[in-house]
Amino acid sequence: MNTADLIARFQKVYGTAPQFVARAPGRVNLIGEHTDYNDGFVLPMAIDRDVTIVGAPRADRQVQLHSANFDNDTMFSLDDIEKLTHNTWSNYSRGVADVLQNDGYALAGFDGVIFGDVPIGSGLSSSAATEMATVMALKAAEELTAKGAKNAKTEEKSAVGIDGVSAARYSQQAENQFVGVNCGIMDQFISSLGKRGQALFIDCRSLSYELVPVPNGVTVLVVDTSAPRSLAASAYNERRAQCEHAAQIFGVKALRDVSVAGFERRKGELPLLVAQRAAHVVYENQRVLDAVAALRADNVTGFGQLMNQSHDSLRDLYAVSSKELDAVVDIARAHEGVLGARMTGAGFGGCAIALVKDEDASALAEVMTKEYPVRTGREPKVYACVASDGASWNPC
Numbered sequence: 001m002n003t004a005d006l007i008a009r010f011q012k013v014y015g016t017a018p019q020f021v022a023r024a025p026g027r028v029n030l031i032g033e034h035t036d037y038n039d040g041f042v043l044p045m046a047i048d049r050d051v052t053i054v055g056a057p058r059a060d061r062q063v064q065l066h067s068a069n070f071d072n073d074t075m076f077s078l079d080d081i082e083k084l085t086h087n088t089w090s091n092y093s094r095g096v097a098d099v100l101q102n103d104g105y106a107l108a109g110f111d112g113v114i115f116g117d118v119p120i121g122s123g124l125s126s127s128a129a130t131e132m133a134t135v136m137a138l139k140a141a142e143e144l145t146a147k148g149a150k151n152a153k154t155e156e157k158s159a160v161g162i163d164g165v166s167a168a169r170y171s172q173q174a175e176n177q178f179v180g181v182n183c184g185i186m187d188q189f190i191s192s193l194g195k196r197g198q199a200l201f202i203d204c205r206s207l208s209y210e211l212v213p214v215p216n217g218v219t220v221l222v223v224d225t226s227a228p229r230s231l232a233a234s235a236y237n238e239r240r241a242q243c244e245h246a247a248q249i250f251g252v253k254a255l256r257d258v259s260v261a262g263f264e265r266r267k268g269e270l271p272l273l274v275a276q277r278a279a280h281v282v283y284e285n286q287r288v289l290d291a292v293a294a295l296r297a298d299n300v301t302g303f304g305q306l307m308n309q310s311h312d313s314l315r316d317l318y319a320v321s322s323k324e325l326d327a328v329v330d331i332a333r334a335h336e337g338v339l340g341a342r343m344t345g346a347g348f349g350g351c352a353i354a355l356v357k358d359e360d361a362s363a364l365a366e367v368m369t370k371e372y373p374v375r376t377g378r379e380p381k382v383y384a385c386v387a388s389d390g391a392s393w394n395p396c
């Protein structure tokens with residue numbers, strides 16, 4: 001559904017014209033996996049798939065949402081926000097409104113139609129995109145209301161002023177505290193601050209970031225394994241705990257504080273499994289720094305090799321890959337023009353990416369579509385993605 005379709009849907013559902021379009025993208029991570037919650041480095045890019053909310057402010061404190069993906073509706077009062085066990089798609093929006101209000105923000109109610117073409121549950125951060133699109137919708141509703149009424153909300157903070165980094169933090173908080181998923185900040189951050197044509201090098205401790213151009217002449221091909229991600233949440237939490245354990249033994253705040261040399265000196269102090277998990281994180285942080293340097297030096301080959309090393313480490317040391325992800329990576333690496341391939345996101349199913357020369361991208365997509373089902377018995381979904389702008393809203 002494009003914006004015009006969503007505007008038409010809004011008119012049909014609410015019988016009036018919408019006043020704003022808010023949107024936020026999904027993401028792929030180029031390198032730096034399972035480093036964000038270790039205060040480390042990541043290099044994701046926002047993709048050209050979004051969650052969009054077409055909306056209009058309301059005079060009262062209700063938020064009404066119609067999901068065009070699920071064709072159902074939900075409504076809540078900003079004065080009493082509950083988490084649902086049905087219509088769970090709305091918990092991301094409810095959570096964002098809840099954390100903002102708890103932090104003293106003034107919010108206006110709105111009516112909205114929400115739709116996403118970020119595939120749901122495949123590891124391309126449809127949840128983060130929903131959270132960020134909701135922040136944008138709440139900013140839009142507040143700004144349009146405040147303009148119209150100028151009602152004195154002097155003691156409350158205005159949602160209008162929420163900047164990109166804070167928006168990401170509130171969205172992560174919504175996911176951690178309201179939805180109950182213990183994720184790091186990468187997905188929300190890139191959905192908030194992505195830029196067209198650029199990847200974002202993020203320091204997940206200081207939350208400082210730099211744009212790094214995605215090189216010309218290469219395509220980021222995303223392959224969805226179509227495999228369920230049922231174990232992801234418990235395994236994710238287990239990995240986090242193992243990293244914290246390693247940091248505790250080393251006497252540091254987070255594994256970010258351990259260099260490759262320091263790790264090699266002291267790894268014998270860790271239980272074997274914890275040492276393997278920590279090795280992934282410590283070396284992966286260094287790989288992100290090397291990858292940024294490679295891109296800045298226009299060394300796409302070197303960048304691709306680091307992607308390969310990242311995958312191998314996630315498979316062998318961090319143990320978050322799957323036979324489907326490994327199959328995608330193997331098929332890709334055997335193909336002409338592929339510079340590197342790796343799983344992206346949390347793992348245990350979801351998506352892998354291949355960095356492939358533009359001229360070889362469609363042949364790779366074709367080979368993947370043929371060979372992956374033979375290897376796994378599943379049908380892949382293959383998308384070429386381009387680095388896109390982060391969250392925004394516009395009047396309409």
Ligand code: GLA
Nearest residue numbers: 033034183184185186345346
């Ligand atoms: C998920 C989480 C992120 C990050 C990745 C792994 O996408 O939401 O915060 O931890 O997994 O890199």
